[in-house]
Amino acid sequence: MTAPSLPGERLPGERPTFRTLAPAPLLTAVLAACAVGGAVALAPGPVRVPLACGAAVGALLLTAAVAVAAHAVQTARITRRRLEAVTLDAGRLSQDQARQSAEFDQERVRLTEELTHEQARLTAELTRERAGLTASFTEERTRLTEENAEERARLTAENARLTERARRADQDRAAAVSATANAAGRMQALATGMLADLRAMEERHADEDVLADLLHLDHRTAQAGRLADSVAVLTGARSGRRWARPIAMESILRGAMGRISGYQRVRVHSASEAAVAGHAAEGVMHALAELLDNAATFSPPTAEVHVYVEEVPAGIIVSVEDSGLVMGEVQLRRAERAVSGDTDELGGLTGTRLGLAVVGRLARKYGLKVSYRPSARGGTGVLVLVPQDILVPHPYAERPQDALTLPEPPAPAAEQPQVSYDTHQAATDEDPDPVPSHEAADRSADTLPDGLPKRRRGRALAEAERERTRARAADSAAPEPRPAPAEDDALVRATRFNSFRQAVRGSAPDDRATPEPTVPAPHAHSHQEGDPTS
């Protein structure tokens, strides 16, 4: 038996190479060949040939076996080596894995720590930030609250101050308006008294030059009175005077004309017989005076202002037409707004623009309707509708009677020829501060001293007449001092005229010129007895 040599140890490989496998079979073959040759050589001749053949076959088989064994050994060695290598690899891999595990663990721990740190840091930071923000927020809120409180206190104080100022302004305004109204009322009273005085003086002085001067003063005083009336109207005071009887349209227009400076340029075209009730007459007159004044002021100094009166079912339309400046659309609208009386404001008034505001107040008070339109005369036309409810249709049904009443006997001029008007007034005027108050002092005293019925405001004339008749029937025995019905008056006049003619002509009485009263009233003679002039 031959031990397989292990030359392949030095060169381990995947598989047994020929070099590692060759020596053992070759050595075996050599030894077998030697053994066979020797055996053959030694063997007797006859057996040599079979021996040689059998030995040769055995030698070949041995060699083949040795070769297979060598190959197997070599393969086992290689496999064992590979196994060892694989084991080594597996161990190394296990170590690597473990090492990596450890590294991972370390890394994880480190990261966890870092995370924790970071978290803690962030938490701390957040907390600090929050604390800081909370603090600043609280501070800010406190500051804002304080500021708010301060502002509120300041505004409250301001509000109180402004309220106080507004209240004081209101008080001042009310006081000023009241004082103005009071002053205007006194000026009205003075103007009214002065006008009455002037009228009395005009009656007293026959000299034409004196009369002219008095008329001039009268005109000036009437204009001053209109200004006082305007102020009174604007301040809400009561209007200047109230007439105890209806005032005819003609007198209304003349009264309005008399209060403006340019009255001589006003031409009135009126055939109306209506009259304005006493309580509204002054207002209508004043409103017309303001409109006439506007028309006269805003037209050329030589141009005439025409006033037309027209009766319509709704009342009376007074149109004032001038040929002055044409008002533009805007001006017309503004004027209409002013005279509509819609606004109650005193603001926006200027000293020269009182008139339209006054007209507006009066229009609202008495229901007048005032409208503007361009005039056919080239200027501006104003239409004033005086409504029916302040009109009295036939106020002068009693007018002839009124006109024919006997005048009061004139005081003998010789009695007080040199007494000045002032001293004369001081003796007779028991009312030193003439306020035009027209409240009825006595309801029963409804007849004037000359026996005429006097219409109280708000009463029909017929009622006053009835009352007067009743009163006369009650004491018909007692002669009234100055009764003057129409029949009596005609009689008296005729008698007086007759005596006048007799005296003038110094001839026989002309009976033809003395119309005898045909139907003397039964009480006429008793009245005549009491009449000092008969």
Place this chain on the structure above:
Amino acid sequence: MSRPGRDDSPDRLYTLTGGRAHAAPDSPFDLVTLVVAECDPGPGLQSEHATILRLTQLPTAVVELAAELKLPVGITKILLSDLLAAGRVSARHPRRTAASGVPDPDVLEQVLVGLRNL
């Protein structure tokens, strides 16, 4: 005089005459001039003119007219002048009365002529 301004008219005197205070220089009116209407009061007249025309249907003296119109004589004269100029009234002087103490020269002259003719 009771409370002033109570019952007088709203007409101011200067509005009745258009501001005139002097009658025309040739005005024939004095206090006793007799005035007679020449026409009836028509519509459209100033109310004082209408009243004058109504009052002077019979001859009436200026002073009487003034008293009944309750106007000063001067104003009445101006109104009458207007009416006279329009031909609505006529005016004539009354003869002087013996009672006035100054006989009319015409009468004296006639008396003188009559005496001479005796």
